[in-house]
Amino acid sequence: MNTIHPWILAISLIGMAACSTSAIKQDKDLAPEKNNIVLIMVDDLGYSDVAYMHNKQGINTPNIDKLAQSGMVFTDAYAAAPVCSPTRASLMTGKYPATLKLTCHIPGMGMEKYLEKLSEGHSLKEAYFRDHLPMDEFTIAEALKEQGYSTGYIGKWHLGGAGSIYTEDGTINTAYHPDNQGFDINIGGNAYGQPKSYFDPYFNGTIQDRKEGEYLTDRLGDEAVQFIEQNQNQPFFLNLATYTVHTPLDAPEEIVEKYEGNKYFAMIEKLDQNVGKVMDKLEALNLLENTLVVFYSDNGGLWGNAPLKGIKGTLNEGGIRVPMIVSFHGKIKAGSQSATPVTTVDFFPTFLELAGGNPSLYPEVEGKSLLPLVYGKADFPERPIYWHFPHHRKEGLSMGAAIREGDWKLITSFETEEVFLYNLKDDLGEVNNLSDSFPDKKLALLAKLEAWQEEIDAEMPLKNDNE
Structure with a gap:
C-alpha cells in the first residue's frame, strides 16, 4: 500500500489552503460593491430658493450649486404633498400619503383642536388622517x-404623534421615533414639526445639548459628518433632514447682518455651509465614487416660488414642485438635467435597487426606481403622478386633489367643485385654465384620478354640519 509522507501531506494542505484563500479573495473582489446613500431632505425649501435655478436675487448657495454641477438636476421634481409629514411618510415607505392615510402635517396643537379650527367656516370638514407613521409600515x-446597511437619521422626523407644543422636549411616544423604524441612530427626530429653538439649548429629547448658543443646522451637520466617519468602512444610509428653513426664522446674528436682516436668506446660507461640510467629508474619505447623494425638499417654499404659482400648502406648482439634485461621481453625468416628472415614492425603489435589492419583491411600493433615468441607460416610462390633499389651508388652492401626466396637470377642488386643467409645458405659471377648451383631456384625467382614489380607498372630506 502506498503511504504519504507527513511532509508531503503538510505541503499539500498548505497549498490547498492558499488556493482556498485566493478563491475567497477573488470572490470578494468580484462581489458587487455596496454603495452608500446620503439623502439631504430640507424643510420648506422652495423651487426658487437655490442659486442654480437663477430665480431669486441674493440667494447664496455655492456648495449646493457645486453639487448640482456634479450630477443631475431635476426641473420637474415633486413632493408627495404640499406639507411636510405626508411627504416624509411617503419617502419612508414608498407609498402615496393617501395610501398611508397620512395626508396632512401632524399638528403640534393636537388633532382635535386642529381639525375643529381648520374646518370652521367651510362647507367641508377636514378628512381623517393619522397622527404618526404606523409601526407596521416597512420603511426604506x-x-x-x-x-447590510448601517442607517442614521439626523434631524426632523415629524411622524411621532400630535401635540408636540405641549411637551418639554418634543416627545409624544418614543415608539414612534426613527430608531424604532429601522434607523440605528436618531439625533433630532421626534414629534416636532419645527424646532422649539434654533440655538442650544434645543429642548429636544433626542439631541443632547452641547454648547450654549450653538446653531442647530451646524449641529446636525456635525452629527452627519460624525456618522459618515464612523461608518466609512461599511455601506451606510444617512438621512440628514434639516429643520432649516422652516419657521421660526432664525440664524446667527453675523449671517443675518450680512443679508441686511433677511433671516431666510441667512438660513439658506447656513444650510449651504452644512451641505458643503457633508460633501467635503465624503471627498476627504474617498467616498464620492461609491456614494449616491440626493438633495431634496419636503414641499414647496413659503416665501414665493417664482415662476411657479402658489406656495407651501397649495396644489399649484409652487406648493409641490421642489428642487432636487442626484449626484454620483463617475456614474451620473455631471451637469446633466432631466425634465421627467418624479416624486417622493420613487426614492424607496431607487435606494433599494442601488443597495442590491429587488424592488419587485415589494409590490406595495408605488414608485419606480430612478436609476435607469439618472444613469441615462433607458427611457423612463410616462406615468401619472397623484396628490390627494383633503385639507384646508389659508395660502391658496387646497382641499382637493391633483394629477399630472405628461405635460398636463389637473386639479379638482373638493370645496368648490371647480376643475383646473393646465398644460405645464406652455403655461408653467398655471395662468390659463383649459378645462373648457379641452373637455376630453379634462374628463380623461379626472377619471384616472378618481379611479386611483377609489383603488386606494382615499379618505374624503365630509359635509360640515357646523359650518
Whole structure:
C-alpha cells in the first residue's frame, strides 16, 4: 500500500489552503460593491430658493450649486404633498400619503383642536388622517438594514404623534421615533414639526445639548459628518433632514447682518455651509465614487416660488414642485438635467435597487426606481403622478386633489367643485385654465384620478354640519 509522507501531506494542505484563500479573495473582489446613500431632505425649501435655478436675487448657495454641477438636476421634481409629514411618510415607505392615510402635517396643537379650527367656516370638514407613521409600515431604512446597511437619521422626523407644543422636549411616544423604524441612530427626530429653538439649548429629547448658543443646522451637520466617519468602512444610509428653513426664522446674528436682516436668506446660507461640510467629508474619505447623494425638499417654499404659482400648502406648482439634485461621481453625468416628472415614492425603489435589492419583491411600493433615468441607460416610462390633499389651508388652492401626466396637470377642488386643467409645458405659471377648451383631456384625467382614489380607498372630506 502506498503511504504519504507527513511532509508531503503538510505541503499539500498548505497549498490547498492558499488556493482556498485566493478563491475567497477573488470572490470578494468580484462581489458587487455596496454603495452608500446620503439623502439631504430640507424643510420648506422652495423651487426658487437655490442659486442654480437663477430665480431669486441674493440667494447664496455655492456648495449646493457645486453639487448640482456634479450630477443631475431635476426641473420637474415633486413632493408627495404640499406639507411636510405626508411627504416624509411617503419617502419612508414608498407609498402615496393617501395610501398611508397620512395626508396632512401632524399638528403640534393636537388633532382635535386642529381639525375643529381648520374646518370652521367651510362647507367641508377636514378628512381623517393619522397622527404618526404606523409601526407596521416597512420603511426604506428597514429594507436597507436587510441589505447590510448601517442607517442614521439626523434631524426632523415629524411622524411621532400630535401635540408636540405641549411637551418639554418634543416627545409624544418614543415608539414612534426613527430608531424604532429601522434607523440605528436618531439625533433630532421626534414629534416636532419645527424646532422649539434654533440655538442650544434645543429642548429636544433626542439631541443632547452641547454648547450654549450653538446653531442647530451646524449641529446636525456635525452629527452627519460624525456618522459618515464612523461608518466609512461599511455601506451606510444617512438621512440628514434639516429643520432649516422652516419657521421660526432664525440664524446667527453675523449671517443675518450680512443679508441686511433677511433671516431666510441667512438660513439658506447656513444650510449651504452644512451641505458643503457633508460633501467635503465624503471627498476627504474617498467616498464620492461609491456614494449616491440626493438633495431634496419636503414641499414647496413659503416665501414665493417664482415662476411657479402658489406656495407651501397649495396644489399649484409652487406648493409641490421642489428642487432636487442626484449626484454620483463617475456614474451620473455631471451637469446633466432631466425634465421627467418624479416624486417622493420613487426614492424607496431607487435606494433599494442601488443597495442590491429587488424592488419587485415589494409590490406595495408605488414608485419606480430612478436609476435607469439618472444613469441615462433607458427611457423612463410616462406615468401619472397623484396628490390627494383633503385639507384646508389659508395660502391658496387646497382641499382637493391633483394629477399630472405628461405635460398636463389637473386639479379638482373638493370645496368648490371647480376643475383646473393646465398644460405645464406652455403655461408653467398655471395662468390659463383649459378645462373648457379641452373637455376630453379634462374628463380623461379626472377619471384616472378618481379611479386611483377609489383603488386606494382615499379618505374624503365630509359635509360640515357646523359650518
